[in-house]
Amino acid sequence: MIRLLLQGDCWLILPVILPLLGALLSFLLKKQPRLPGVLGALVTFFASAALAWKLVSHGGGRYYLGGWQPPLGISLRADGPAVLMVLMTAVTGLAVSVYAGGYFQSRINKRGEEQRHLAQERSFWPLWLLLWAALNGMFLSADIFNMYVTLELVALSSVGLTALSGKPASQVAAMRYLLVSLLGSLSFLLGVAFLYKVHGSLDLLAIGAALSLAPAVVMAMVLISVGLMLKTALFPFHFWLPPAHANALAPVSAILSGLVINGAWYLFFRFWQGVLPLVGEGAATLLAVLGGVAIVWGAYQAFCQQRLKMLVAYSTVAQIGYLFIIFPLMEMGPEQGAAAVFYFVISHSCAKAAMFLAAGTLFLQVGHDRISDLDGVRQVLPKTTFAFALGGLSLMGLPPTGGFIAKYMYLSQAVSQERWWLVAVIVAGSCLAAVYICRAVAHILSPRLVAVAGPVVVAASMEWSALALALVAMLLGFVGPLVLHLIEVAG
Amino acid sequence: MIWHDWLLVMILLSSLGPGLIIFSLAESSRASRTTLNIFGAVTKMVLVLVMILGIYRGHSFAVHFTILPGLELVLRADPLSALFVTLSSILWLFTTLYAIAYLEDSPNRSHFFGYFSLCVTVTIGIALAGNLLTFLFFFEMLTLSTYPLVVHRGTAEAMAAGKVYLVYTLAGGILLFIGVVWLHAMAGPVDFSRPGLLTPLVAGHGTTLKIIFYLLLAGVGVKAALFPLHGWLPRAMVAPAPVSALLHAVAVVKAGAFGIIRIVLDVYGLDTARTLGLLLPLMLLSSITIMYGSVRALSQDNLKRRLAFSTVSQVSYIALGISIGSPLAIMGGMVHLVHQGLMKITLFFCAGNIAETLGIHDISRMNGVGRRLPVTMAAFTLAAMGMIGLPPMAGFVSKWYLGLGALAQGQGWIVWVLVLSSLLNGAYFLPILYGAWFKEQEGEWPADSGTVGSLESHWMLIVPPVITAVVSLLVGLLANSSLSPLAWVRFIVRTGYGL
């Protein structure tokens, strides 16, 4: 067994198996779901870290499940971007798991409705671990039909998590989310069918190598792109996101905004990476325009919100735009473009999750999240407010955070390629982000003593996990070479 | 990396460490907070002293840290950064002492001193920045660490001022960011130790370089309160007095002025800047700012607002000196970085004392203050005289060199600007002095907090302004000695820029 671990390639499959196992166990141990849940998260984290270490030390590779080579069998692929996403999920996921433990305990302690909160926690752990496994599977998969299956797993578990809070608004939001997700999945599946019809293979690499602009392939790309854009909530398709993300439980919001969105986008990126040289300027520009509108519109909406969690949710809509404006830049510098966008993804993931966790803590402590009534909450929850502010800094792209590095890379690409309208979009996005984040932060960090009295009811682990995540977002401002080294490992 | 490279990091950590610990301290643990503050400030001064000695002996200190391939954060101590570091660390010590007494019994002190230390750390980072990226890095952080100090009082007015401050500085920060990225895209990373990097680009990309220069200038100009971008400064006066002192003398405005020096001398280089015709606009802009600030100061009745407009005017002497571009003028500008800091911090300390002890904020109520607060007003008078530029005070030295430099460069009109501005300085400072010393007290003081023993106020409120006032007198009197700022500036101009 140990020999197997040391020599084999099973590292690749462990980040998928372990959370699956954890999910089953936490489902079975319904009296104590937290124990297997947190344990599963911890083990998965270490497995992911080990995978990253293995990748850096031994290079990337493929893993043929069941020993069947493609096109017959399914293969997993480990290269820089895939493993980086797995690692990002591990870091954010571990913090969210630690947070969730404290969150449910605090809720169970706080109110009279123990049964309801117990039931919520009982469902949370299996759903979350299944989601984690599905995300890892999605990142590592090299088979387009397998991607569809993982997409569905992700969609169903996200919907389940969204509906978990039981609030009427969350039920409606979950219903809408589910329908949009199913539409996206089916569109994706039809695209997969088209691709299979033309290429007779489901292996993404084989397809990518033989790609042409035949009508069927064009239709396949359109279907797949639209399906994934729906799931990523790119601008015209963003309508479902804010209510779903804002009305969920705090750890769930963090998971949805920090991880799930990135999952669908990652597949989009993988598909487009191959076709980009073929499609020419127009399609990439179209994506970038949608991204630009998303940045501006999302930021404007975020500014208009009265509730903290809605603000953060709309900020996700805006930040998604950045994931798409990279495509025109990638035509001239694919490697630099990929590096920039992945840097953005990981720092956004940490920062956004930290902000949602912090917002959830504030909500639990104060009992509401109306921004204008949050003055003085710093006195009660200093670490949480600091985490929120730090996450906000990263979104604004100010040093010393990962967001700054990402913005720097974006801007330097745009400037050196002389795409001035993109420069304008990036700058406008940063300014708008600064406006809406400062609006929220000015309230929660305000020195005014309109104190939200009352004893601290939230668990320490909630404060610390959000802070740790925000500090990771900050740390990303200093470990650029390391991350880029990881991204550049070939498959 | 050998030990003395770590020195620069230690200098940063000497205030960052205490700052972070102070954040986590309880509000009531006053003794440990004070100890930490003073310990940090003194340690920093000692470390800076070691560094200066090293530089004087010809050591070079540099720390490199790669944050992206081909992109480094560099801390480097050259003579110019030593000047700013010394100024900041000395003034920080006094400001800390002053703030401890000033904020006694007010709420949120842990928060305040935490950000206070952070702010100084970042300022030192700006001073030690060895390339443009590092400068940008710390420059943006300065905005964030000073904002909580500006809004510290938490009143509606303070929050509004904080909003204005953020809008100005963040917008400036973004302009600076674009400029830096653009310059990097054209010329690669811009290291301060390699002047003339841009010279080969002048022929082909002259216009672009000009645009970038104005972007950078606008970016740092916001913090330096250059004329159309100065709007935040008078409003930020709602902050507590130590914060104003810090903003005006140690950190923000100074960082902006320092940035102008760096951009002109180290990024573009004098020759390139002159070839591109960038110096004349800067000269005009700073002359306008000098006059504008002085004129506006005349009509202010609030003491701190008058001082703020005075800062707008005085800081532009630095930019003026650089833009004139002759060695003497550059010396005058650079030395004013120190002189203005010393004098202005004294003035703000005194204004704070007057407000804290007597509850007076307006100049019209200051009649007869000299008799109630003789020591404070003496310090105030010294500093104000210096500001006006009476010989042999510090301000005179700066203006003298500026004038000589302008004449050497054939820009005689600058002398008129200097004379006129000195007259205006006199016009807004002398009435204060006259009223305070020679007029009778009118009615009760608004809120007299009483004397402390035989002293007019708490000793920690009196000692810092007295020391800074005396120092500002001495640097003028002993300007020719080998230990004066002027001598150091001469050293900078000779060794650093070979002028």
Place this chain on the structure above:
Amino acid sequence: MRACESTGHRCGRRLGSLLSLVMLAMLFAALAWGCLTGGAPSSGLGQSVDAALHDSGVESRVTAVLLNYRAYDTLLECFVLFLGVVVVWSLRPYRPQHPDPPIGSILASLVRFLIPLMVLVGGYLLWAGSNQAGGAFQAGAILGGAGVLLLLASSPLLHVLPKVLLPGAICLGPLFFLVVAVGAMVLGGVFLGYRRETAAIVIVVLEAVAAGAIGLSLAALFRGSRPEETSSAQARTDALTQEEGQE
């Protein structure tokens, strides 16, 4: 005035529908274009499936694909079903507004007659799957149907499986699949890589367990909520009131 507005509104909606229909028609045209043009479709994987069939342990090509070549998909698919049950069970307590009609004697006797037959058919399909059409999913679907019938009839047969064991039973399928996959990895070095000589038996056992799990999961999905949780309408209303207050 109001009528006017509402007609305008209706007109707007009709226009919107018309517009979407036109766009959908265009989309169909585009899809048809993609489907019809572009030359001969590729021959697919039929040949490679046949070539490797000998090593797969089964004779049915579809079963070989499902449980050997692409067994990873099937494993995840078991988890999709499991996930479905978890999600449905996680939803808030609920009772339909229209209670089920009373059970007639016809349904009861039909159940008595059909259940053994369905189990038999399911078993046959499972067995047949190794060399012709059929297999775990078909068998599971039949078993699921049987479960639905039992539920409809509130049959006493339901109590054969105690409620406490229900989660365990639901987990059993995916858990077993996972254990087999990991076991293959530990013994042979490859995840899901059965040895050639044991493949046949492994696949049959897997299929049997999977069919059972699928049937059970389908029935659980049909039921719609966690069995032990039944709450009165009053409790639901109370919970809702409280949450409205929180919002």
Place this chain on the structure above:
Amino acid sequence: MIFSPGHVYGLTGLLLFIVGLAGLILCAQLLRKILAVNIMASGVFLFLVTIAHGNGVLIDPVPHAMVLTGIVVSVSSTAVALALAGRVQDMAHCRDLLKKKARGEG
């Protein structure tokens, strides 16, 4: 171009997809939307099966396996959708009850 029976099946699949899409967009009731999604799924499955019989010589089992997997996934998500729709309607019902009660007491 020769118009074979395979094309008819394929086009029918696509048409079903579009019809489902239309239902999803245009129908207001949740139940109809869910049914529409199922029709879309059926369309995709039919299309996949058509691909399996693409050149008519050798039947390709892989799309069949994909359809089987797809059906199970679709069953699972339909179940979730129905359960959720039940909750949404239940809530609307409860809310109406509450309103009525409030009005009666007021």
